Amino acid sequence: MPVLAIDGVTKRFGPNAVLKDVSLALDAHEVRAVCGENGAGKSTLVKVITGLYAPDEGAVCVDGTPVVITSPQHAQELGIALVAQELSLAPALSVLDNIWLGNRKVPLLHRRQELRARARAALDKLGLNDLALDTPASALSIGRRQLVEIARMLTRDARVFILDEPTATLSDVEIERIFAALRALKAEGKSVIYITHRLGEVFEICDSVSVLRNGDLVGTRRTNEIDRGTLMQMMLGRSLGEMYPAWESSPGDPMLMVKDLHVPPLVRGFDLTAERGTVTCLAGQVGSGAITVLRALAGLTPGASGEASISGKPMRLRTVARAQAADVKFISEDRAGEGIFLRLTVGQNLIATKLKDHTAFGLLARRGLRATAASLAAAVGVDRKRLHSPADELSGGNQQKLAFGRWIGGDRPGVLLMNEPTRGVDVGARAEIYRLIRQFCDRGYCVVMASSDIEEVLGMADVVVSMYRGRQVARYRRGETDMQRILADITHPAAA
Amino acid sequence: MTFGNAVQRLFAPSARPFTIVVGTIIVLGLFDRGTGYFFSIGTVFSVMQLFATLGLVALGLGLSMLIREFDLSVSGMVGLAGCIAVLTGASNPWLGAALGVAAGLLGGLIQGLIMTRLNLSSVGVTLGGLLTMQGLTYVLTDNQTISYPKIAVPLGLNAPLAGLFSLRSVVALAVFAIAALAMRYTRLGRDVIATGSDRRASRIAGLNTDRVVISVFAASGGSSALAGVLLSYSLGAASPVALSDVLAPAAAAAIVGGVSVIGGRGSPMGIAAGVLTLCILSSGLSAIGVAPYVHDLVTGAILLVIAILDAPDLAQRITTWQFDRAERQRNALKGASS
Numbered sequence: 001m002p003v004l005a006i007d008g009v010t011k012r013f014g015p016n017a018v019l020k021d022v023s024l025a026l027d028a029h030e031v032r033a034v035c036g037e038n039g040a041g042k043s044t045l046v047k048v049i050t051g052l053y054a055p056d057e058g059a060v061c062v063d064g065t066p067v068v069i070t071s072p073q074h075a076q077e078l079g080i081a082l083v084a085q086e087l088s089l090a091p092a093l094s095v096l097d098n099i100w101l102g103n104r105k106v107p108l109l110h111r112r113q114e115l116r117a118r119a120r121a122a123l124d125k126l127g128l129n130d131l132a133l134d135t136p137a138s139a140l141s142i143g144r145r146q147l148v149e150i151a152r153m154l155t156r157d158a159r160v161f162i163l164d165e166p167t168a169t170l171s172d173v174e175i176e177r178i179f180a181a182l183r184a185l186k187a188e189g190k191s192v193i194y195i196t197h198r199l200g201e202v203f204e205i206c207d208s209v210s211v212l213r214n215g216d217l218v219g220t221r222r223t224n225e226i227d228r229g230t231l232m233q234m235m236l237g238r239s240l241g242e243m244y245p246a247w248e249s250s251p252g253d254p255m256l257m258v259k260d261l262h263v264p265p266l267v268r269g270f271d272l273t274a275e276r277g278t279v280t281c282l283a284g285q286v287g288s289g290a291i292t293v294l295r296a297l298a299g300l301t302p303g304a305s306g307e308a309s310i311s312g313k314p315m316r317l318r319t320v321a322r323a324q325a326a327d328v329k330f331i332s333e334d335r336a337g338e339g340i341f342l343r344l345t346v347g348q349n350l351i352a353t354k355l356k357d358h359t360a361f362g363l364l365a366r367r368g369l370r371a372t373a374a375s376l377a378a379a380v381g382v383d384r385k386r387l388h389s390p391a392d393e394l395s396g397g398n399q400q401k402l403a404f405g406r407w408i409g410g411d412r413p414g415v416l417l418m419n420e421p422t423r424g425v426d427v428g429a430r431a432e433i434y435r436l437i438r439q440f441c442d443r444g445y446c447v448v449m450a451s452s453d454i455e456e457v458l459g460m461a462d463v464v465v466s467m468y469r470g471r472q473v474a475r476y477r478r479g480e481t482d483m484q485r486i487l488a489d490i491t492h493p494a495a496a
Numbered sequence: 497m498t499f500g501n502a503v504q505r506l507f508a509p510s511a512r513p514f515t516i517v518v519g520t521i522i523v524l525g526l527f528d529r530g531t532g533y534f535f536s537i538g539t540v541f542s543v544m545q546l547f548a549t550l551g552l553v554a555l556g557l558g559l560s561m562l563i564r565e566f567d568l569s570v571s572g573m574v575g576l577a578g579c580i581a582v583l584t585g586a587s588n589p590w591l592g593a594a595l596g597v598a599a600g601l602l603g604g605l606i607q608g609l610i611m612t613r614l615n616l617s618s619v620g621v622t623l624g625g626l627l628t629m630q631g632l633t634y635v636l637t638d639n640q641t642i643s644y645p646k647i648a649v650p651l652g653l654n655a656p657l658a659g660l661f662s663l664r665s666v667v668a669l670a671v672f673a674i675a676a677l678a679m680r681y682t683r684l685g686r687d688v689i690a691t692g693s694d695r696r697a698s699r700i701a702g703l704n705t706d707r708v709v710i711s712v713f714a715a716s717g718g719s720s721a722l723a724g725v726l727l728s729y730s731l732g733a734a735s736p737v738a739l740s741d742v743l744a745p746a747a748a749a750a751i752v753g754g755v756s757v758i759g760g761r762g763s764p765m766g767i768a769a770g771v772l773t774l775c776i777l778s779s780g781l782s783a784i785g786v787a788p789y790v791h792d793l794v795t796g797a798i799l800l801v802i803a804i805l806d807a808p809d810l811a812q813r814i815t816t817w818q819f820d821r822a823e824r825q826r827n828a829l830k831g832a833s834s
Binding site (some may be wrong): 072073076084086087088089090091092093097098100101102103104106107108109110111152264302303305318 | 681682683684686687689690691692693694696697698699700701702703704760761812813815816819
């Protein structure tokens with residue numbers, strides 16, 4: 001008998017069905033991947049299983065008995081544990097308190113040796129032997145926070161573990177630890193639902209894979225019976241063709257010059273030259289400094305120092321206003337926090353940087369703004385009908401397109417800086433975003449992006465700069481390098 | 497440990513309230529220069545009397561600030577509970593006290609329910625609560641001062657214990673002790689900090705944050721109501737206009753006490769230290785002969801300094817600024833020599 005079964009579940013929001021008659025059955029000792037593009041219904045499925053949404057039709061069955069899961073607390077009592085896509089650590093609490101936060105079984109007087117010991121064991125399992133239980137969560141890197149969340153899940157004594165894209169912010173070593181923990185869970189007879197955008201992970205860790213597309217269950221397959229191409233085809237409903245746009249690289253004159261950039265404590269003495277009309281990729285893992293460098297160039301880091309110039313004109317660091325005046329545009333790695341205005345509509349997000357162009361006597365010209373919003377939506381490929389929907393209803397991929405749309409237009413091409421532009425973005429939207437990036441190049445922009453996804457780096461870069469612990473390891477032109485080389489550079493460079 | 501390190505430790509957020517209270521005593525003591533007006537049992541007693549009222553209000557407000565809300569209704573609660581206690585406790589003071597505190601708990605509970613059920617901000621809801629309670633107090637008292645017939649109650653509440661305390665201030669200290677223990681050693685305390693630190697994250701982790709919010713507002717109402725009850729009983733009278741201006745000092749005390757206005761940081765003991773600082777300033781400045789109308793200026797200046805110390809990346813900004821200045825000077829020198 002399956003441990004957890006989803007039986008003909010349909011969920012509608014207004015007239016839109018986001019899950020249509022989806023059925024899944026999960027056995028003990030099984031790791032099941034759930035794949036699909038953004039908007040395919042994966043998150044909704046998780047929310048139905050964890051009691052945040054009630055299904056309109058169908059039922060969730062635990063051990064063969066249909067149950068109505070009323071709240072996340074109820075799901076916990078039924079033995080379902082979740083690592084959500086959003087970080088869920090309270091920064092002011094210690095690692096220990098965060099691990100037990102929200103656990104229904106913690107007694108009122110919770111300072112107990114037994115709880116400490118169990119938290120310690122969970123952390124050790126994930127290779128965090130050096131992490132003290134009393135460290136405040138705010139002192140941890142994003143990657144470590146994610147691991148603490150997984151430790152929290154391990155302490156929940158659940159039978160079904162759900163992980164919603166747990167590896168997006170992790171380095172390879174950390175990912176390997178999570179996989180080891182999952183294998184251990186599997187050996188103990190637990191079941192795992194593993195939601196991911198990374199197809200490699202599906203074949204590495206999962207026994208079977210269920211694919212969702214537009215709310216329909218396309219099918220469930222054993223991973224040893226299909227290959228990558230078939231899986232992609234199931235997800236997209238068509239074959240992928242070329243993910244990365246083909247183009248002729250035509251490097252122009254150097255546009256962005258950085259000399260001796262210091263961003264304490266990580267980056268010390270970093271130099272960079274990037275040319276007009278090209279994509280330069282800073283390849284590096286979490287903690288490599290790639291993201292830090294671009295944030296500093298965007299004027300976001302108060303402690304940055306060094307020399308930077310745009311087309312020969314010196315640019316002052318440490319202020320966003322100066323950076324923007326020098327035509328430096330930035331797309332943040334933290335989409336929800338810094339990328340877009342979640343509470344505003346799609347249209348308002350698109351015109352956020354255009355208000356000045358449509359102001360007469362201090363008043364906004366609504367008609368012009370509406371037209372601009374519509375044309376920008378068309379340019380980035382967001383449905384015009386959604387202009388009035390709140391941005392937080394969009395998928396990650398569509399939200400990222402809004403962040404791009406904001407920078408389209410203006411008379412002079414500038415420098416476009418991007419951190420992890422496709423983090424949390426599905427395969428289909430990814431291809432569109434790559435095309436958008438190329439369009440910026442064609443308009444004469446100098447694009448610099450930081451990425452930890454090597455496949456993406458190789459697919460997009462005219463110039464690759466590999467980074468490790470705050471400094472450049474090597475610099476390659478397109479075609480001069482391959483996956484193994486970059487991987488070696490960003491994990492254990494020979495010269496380090 | 498170097499000197500700089502020691503200073504940094506003394507002004508770390510968790511230690512700062514205690515540093516400030518000790519610093520205040522030392523500074524006032526230096527001004528006093530052994531005249532004995534400041535270092536006297538009388539001053540300590542009057543500080544503790546002030547503490548009894550302001551402390552419980554600041555505790556309630558501070559708890560709401562810990563979860564990143566703001567309970568503006570505390571000052572309304574003080575007046576309302578005081579009047580209820582005097583009106584209903586004429587024959588039995590315990591009954592009056594119980595009803596007064598119950599009104600506070602209920603008021604907080606209702607406001608918490610409105611906020612969580614309708615997903616509203618506390619500022620709007622508790623501002624409504626504040627005005628409603630003040631209005632209710634006027635109606636209940638017919639806009640008159642009502643005297644309390646049992647003269648034994650004020651005498652008993654204010655009688656000095658060991659010269660330094662009164663029953664009133666002992667009750668306030670006991671409430672602080674209970675709050676401190678609950679925050680430090682129980683799951684509830686952890687849940688309050690978690691909710692203030694990141695409410696969305698706490699909810700995803702499985703915490704019922706609505707319940708935490710409602711509990712905190714009930715506790716805040718109950719604590720300020722107790723302050724009102726004790727005050728009316730010790731004055732032997734309730735007036736609708738008494739203590740309507742307790743809100744700003746209570747907020748100041750909570751902030752001096754290390755409660756972060758963005759939530760998730762602070763402790764009852766810190767709040768106690770913040771309240772003590774304000775009370776000592778008020779009594780101590782009077783004792784050394786500073787006119788009362790200057791007190792606000794001193795308190796305000798201290799608050800501003802604390803606000804500045806809390807600036808994000810303050811140390812980094814200072815370093816950068818020094819760096820920039822050095823560079824400008826170098827450039828100026830270069831310009832002069834060439």
